[in-house]
Amino acid sequence: MSSIPQQAGSLTLEDVRTLLHAVADPEIPVLSIMDLGIVRDVVLEPDGVEVHVSPTYTGCPATEVIEQMIVSKLQRNGVERVTIKRVLSPPWTTEWLSETGRQKLRRYGIAPPEHAAGKRSLLGRSAVHCPRCSTERTTQVSEFGSTPCKASYKCDECLEPFEYFKCI
């Protein structure tokens, strides 16, 4: 049995992860793909790296762009062969969004998903806090928004419109 490689080219697993932290979501550029929780695994192979990625929504147009960004990021840093494996199961959930990711979203003006995602919370209505003034007094304008992952809201205190990263 061959041993698991410790490096891909001159990069260690930690180096690869650091590089992936610098790959931004093309639609919400403040978030890295690591913050988003869509990178499920990184596997070093004798001649390259295999990255396991979960799409957020089946039709999300960003999925392919993200995959290309991963490939070019790693190749530019000396990894010869980058393979992307799409992982559908278990399906991606907003629970996988990191705490740093949530803070970044809020600072960017998008309300992060309320915790305890899953079957129930997607269908129930939990209070959505305004990302600017934190009040719970907000109104849903539309269950849909500019990308599949967002809904549109407005704040009843500071009156600013904002987007909500919906729970799924």
Added chain:
Amino acid sequence: MALRTFSAMDSNDARFNYVLRLGDNALVLGQRLSELVTRAPELEEELATANFALDYIGQARLFYSYAGELEARGRGEDDFAYLRDEREFRNLLLVEQPNGHFGDTIVRQFLFESFYVLQLEALTDCSDARIAEVAARAVKEIRYHLRHVSQWLVRLGDGTAESHARVQQSLDDQWRFTGEMFAGDEVDETFRLNWNGPQLEQLEADWSSRVDAVLAEATLTRPPAQWMAGGGRQGRHSEHLGYLVAEMQFLQRAYPGARW
């Protein structure tokens, strides 16, 4: 209940056809919904229908890719979408119906998604791991759609006299397409036996009670039992599908092999 007998069918062939039908329902409805972009009655609903369309096209791609692998003749998602003729599509007649007015669109969406969400839930337990994982991903999206269209159905049905009358008419007009969802054939039966696929009788009972509950809240009357249209799943379509396919496939037909 009448006993139905089916001729024996090769089980891999049945699975391929089952997946192709799932892909065709998703693609045709996705294409229909995308026709509403720039012409929905209000901006929020345009966002909603565009989001629905995107989810459906994403689901169609996953089903078609898998169908291509099962068939093992080198066809991929684009071949299924762009290079088949109308009669090779295996979608339900319901999903190819025109968008009509907003009430028609909501009713079509409600009747189909009330079924599709149950079909996907059942498929998460099937023994084909690939279909099960696509279903688990897709069902989350469809639940969100269904909540939205159910709210609209209630708002229109329990709204003004005008909206009530028009949406009741939409329901009466489209009811004849609902029987096809539960009219199983050898593909369903072989898939059920070999891969623990959905029990159509069970889906029909669950669909019926869920639909009745929303109709009651919407103060709408369930149309009486009647003659049901069928044939879409065997490739015999209403006149509407040909126009949809012609528009969708224009580019590939006019410029064969064109790529981005």
